[in-house]
Amino acid sequence: MSIMSFTSLKSHFLIAMPQMADSSFAASLTVICEHSPQGALGIIVNRPTNLKLEEIYRQVGIQQPDAMSQHGDIVYSGGPVAVERGFVLNSGEMKWESCLSICKGLQLTTSKDILMAMAQEKGPADSLVALGYAGWGAGQLEKEIADNAWLNCEVDPAIIFDTPTHLRLHKAASCLGIDLGLISSDVGHG
Template sequence: MDSLQNHLLIAMPSLHDTFFERAVIYLCEHNEQGAMGVMINRPIGVDVNELLKQMQLDDFHTIEDINSQVLLGGPVAQEKGFVLHSPQSQWSNSQQISNELMLTTSRDVLTSLGSNNAPEHFIVALGYAGWGRHQLEQELGENSWLSIPVDHDILFNTPHDERWIRATQSLGFDIGQLSSQTGHA
């Protein structure tokens, strides 16, 4: 099995009327035990600045950025926050995903947002998407998802409502023309 860690999962049109309709998920982890990722294109209607106020963090600076919206990261543990960001090693609970990205779940990274100590790029999400052992491989085999290597422009610079279409366009064909049926020769 090739790991899809540090890839984007793109929901196929066949996932309409599901939680993952038109979802784009950044895969933080993919191994023999399963997979974990953060949906990067579903704002929940709460600004990061508002979240920081609700958390009663006093020393934050107002963030005015394309990624200043809190995202719904997935259906699992929606009360838990995740910050996907450019590398910085000073946070208390971070996982290095690639040379360009880290995932932090500790509160200390939130206090830095909007300040000179903040990561250059970041996404704040509540919850995550998770798959058990071989579950993602099964869903890929059922043509529920396509994957592409991560594109940092899609991740950090593309408006949320355009991320699915930008990710599908990067495949080089019209995703609407694909069949959701699997074939066997």
């Protein structure tokens, strides 16, 4: 019996393959924020919702001054787990409460202090607010990758913060030299 070594995919993008059957992840681009032998946690970064950041501010009791410009920032669907819970991927210039460093230029925060700073235009240079997360149990993500459900590559924060939402998946795949439009969604076993 051989023991397989574990390789963490923390700070990697998961790029959904065209044949992804799970509608929660079809055509998704996910940032893996934590990965250990016990499982993984990620945030989907290309699923905008109709919810605006001002609504999140109201829901958590942050009052915005009248003189301040109203944010039109979109809130994303970060995944199908705990959809009532908020997460903020940000560029990491400052440390916030409940902060997890993912890689240089990217951290994940779940605390209200970052939202308060953002409402006062004192937050991070770049951020993405998401509700919910993607989660995998022990060995589940590794099996899905072995089954060709995902491609993966190192995270590039510029894809999250500087690339239009609808182009992020294809931009991440192009980092691997892959054009997802040329990959068939039909799986063949010859």
